[in-house]
Amino acid sequence: MSFFDFFFPEQAQASHLRNIAETQSLRAHQDGQNRFREERERRWESSRSQDLERRVEELENDLGQAGLIIESLLQLLEEKGVLKRDEVAKRAIEVDLADGVRDGKLTSPTDAAHSRPFLPHRKWDEAK
Numbered sequence: 024m025s026f027f028d029f030f031f032p033e034q035a036q037a038s039h040l041r042n043i044a045e046t047q048s049l050r051a052h053q054d055g056q057n058r059f060r061e062e063r064e065r066r067w068e069s070s071r072s073q074d075l076e077r078r079v080e081e082l083e084n085d086l087g088q089a090g091l092i093i094e095s096l097l098q099l100l101e102e103k104g105v106l107k108r109d110e111v112a113k114r115a116i117e118v119d120l121a122d123g124v125r126d127g128k129l130t131s132p133t134d135a136a137h138s139r140p141f142l143p144h145r146k147w148d149e150a151k
Contacts, residue, residue: 028035100106122130 025035097108097111101108116125118129119125119127122132124130
């Protein structure tokens, strides 16, 4: 107990209560800021996730359209006797090997060392 507390107990008690109230107010303010920050981060992550989902959907659509066009071109070229699918399959393998990595895709020289094999769902030599 301090000298002040001993001789002025009412003022000391008021001072202690004021300190407690200020501490609680500061904690409440900090808690509010933390909740605000967490909510902002949650919303940002949600927005980012939605943006990524939208971009993946767009890429899937683009890939589907590209596949449709490529298949249409292959069918037309085959129907007109310009080339056969096995010729396309052989050329695809040659082009694939030209980058130094047989992975079923074009690989840049910097990525060639780290490339994982691409496993296509459709074989080039399959006839439709």
